[in-house]
Amino acid sequence: MNAEGMEYDASHIEVLEGWEAVRKRPGMYVGSTGQRGLYQLVLDVVDRAVTEVLAGRAGSVDVTLTADGGVRVADDGPGGGGPNGPDLEAQLTSFQFGSGPIGRRTAVLAPLGMGPFVANALSSRLTAEVRGEGTRWVKEYARGVEVEQPDTEGPLTGDGGSATGRGTTISFWPDTEIFETTWCAFPVLAERFRQLAFLNRGLVISLTDERPANGVRRVLFQFPDGVRDFVAALDAEAGACSHADVFGFEREDKRMAGTMEVALLWGYSRGAQLRGFANSLATHGGGTHLDGFRKGVVDAVTTFARERELPGASDLDACADGIVEGLTAVVSVKLDQPEYLGATCTLLGNTEVRLCVAEAVREHLGTWFEERPERAADIVAGIVRDISQD
Template sequence: MSAEGMEYDAGDIMVLEGREAVRKRPGMYVGSTRQRGLHHLVSEVVGRAVNEVLAGRAGSVDVTLLSDGGVRVADDGVGDGDSYGADLEAELTSFGVGSGFSGRRTAVVGPFSVGLFVVNALSSRLTAEGTRWAKEYERGVEADPPAIAGAARGNGTTISFWPDAEIFETTWCSFALLAERFRQLAFLNRGLTISLTDERPADGVRAVLFRFPDGVRDFAAALDAEAGGTTDLDVIGFEREDPRMAGTMEVALRWSDSPAPIRGFVNSIATREGGTHVDGFRAGVAAAVTAYARERAGAAAPDLDACADRIVEGLTAVVSVKLDQPELLGATRQLLGNAAVRICVEEAVREHLHDWFATHPEQAARIVDDHVTRAVRRD
């Protein structure tokens, strides 16, 4: 192509803003126009409701896949009384409002947060309802002024939306994939109750409800069972806040005869590439176990430093941190980079395991005999 044919000026530049930009390039905001992007829309609306629970303003979240292809997400929070909620209106109509991280007490449900504005723009229809009001949008544009909906129907807020078939290649959500993500959220956020109901099957409605009082302890036990573990060793777990990392950690682990991979999470997002929280966990476990093995064996203790990494291989574990300012690295933002987290998690794991070994000598001896000895023999 000649240079003359490549000439352009300011008149050739197209500037897209707001809902027009989102609808023109939806993949930039939700990653895909296939089912993955569809689930991202669901995650954004569910995330708002889940965070109402985590903030103490609600107790449960109910998600329904409607027979006409819509998705309804309801919480039982305080709602907005007789007037349309200004905060919710801003999230639905202003780009960037309500998106991104906003502290350790906020769960990000999707792979990244883009806010309700994007959901609204990519839905053919969206309704928001409070106890005495209702409002409707069509492809991100307000359809009617706020309307009084009549007698109060209970507390909370309900958002229903219908993904735009002009944008998405499919508007069929996967019940199984959404159920697995909601189950994970309930494990990672103790006290959260979340249900998923599917009204689409011709043979009848199907529904699941998730609530796990012991949080990540329940998660580690479930992962071990799913991996085929049969051990009777306890699930060891603890929670700690540490101002040095500006956040909290929840850790659960079990030595297993059929261990599952160590699972790391940051603000409820899976960090599949690991990061400083997982590195700190591994170092803390290795330090605690080798110290106990040396105390137990005395002068006869083998050289454990060379096999410290293999000591951790026999574990099923969950390491969940919730941070004010998480530093997620990499193209897919699945690697935690906060340096302080490694130090804090390593120290907490080492101290907690040291205390647990001291108070559970029989199980501690089994761990050393079965897992540490095996690691040494492989060296």
């Protein structure tokens, strides 16, 4: 091969920054130009609003799928920067801010989590409005570039279709030049927001669809009992309807720099329903939090069975997997520094979490058994019976 004509120097390097880089290779930032990437775009904007609620700066989030193909995300927080919204503007125009640092008081809505800047770059149009302290701040962008608008700052007037009172609203229209489809399925987003409300009991989140010809539909999610409500719902959806008490607890552990919230229910159905979450992101691949949970459950059950000399207690040690059969459980950890393994963040790797969760589950579940010896004996009997049938 002749090297002539193959010379390569700095003049051949194309440097793209900011919105240009995002629009050139959108898949790097939202994972796909198909529907999966579209949902990532929506969640990047919702993430900012949910973070406002979890930080105590807002109380609710409202998401609307508009009739003209747009998405409107509103919260009742101050916008992070007061009436002039400088922090919000930076999030919309710079990679530097993204959606903020991950911590136990933030929710990771989707694996990539690049923040509203990417949504701005990949939308044909985006408008941001901040209302607070009697003033209104508005910015509009077209494919990431600010559109000059007169009189976008000033006092609230109550007219022109804008709501008065405190709040932040971001409306955007995903770019048809980028995405293969801009249609968001209502059930997909509704299920994700429902899950978020289960995992963050202080969150009130609604989804409204203005697109149906037969009328607007709306759902609102708020679950005061958190993951206990989650477990009860999973049990009902599985058709078990055991009507038994859901066991649950919350605990902070400095060793793992975070908190855990655990709930479980023995329904005697075949096949365990174990759901794991780390900072509200589903860990479909499992991880140390679920490993610790399983160990804690096995230890609590075998200890109780041996101490009470229950029938079949000696068989439990060799059948650890059978002990969690029939369990419906949710294990949610919120960490200051979660370590997700893999590109899709479906596996939690923080090693210290395993021990912390195992200890907590063993102690709390062991106490629960001691307080309800008859119920605990029934659980052990059911486990032994299922093991003997295998």
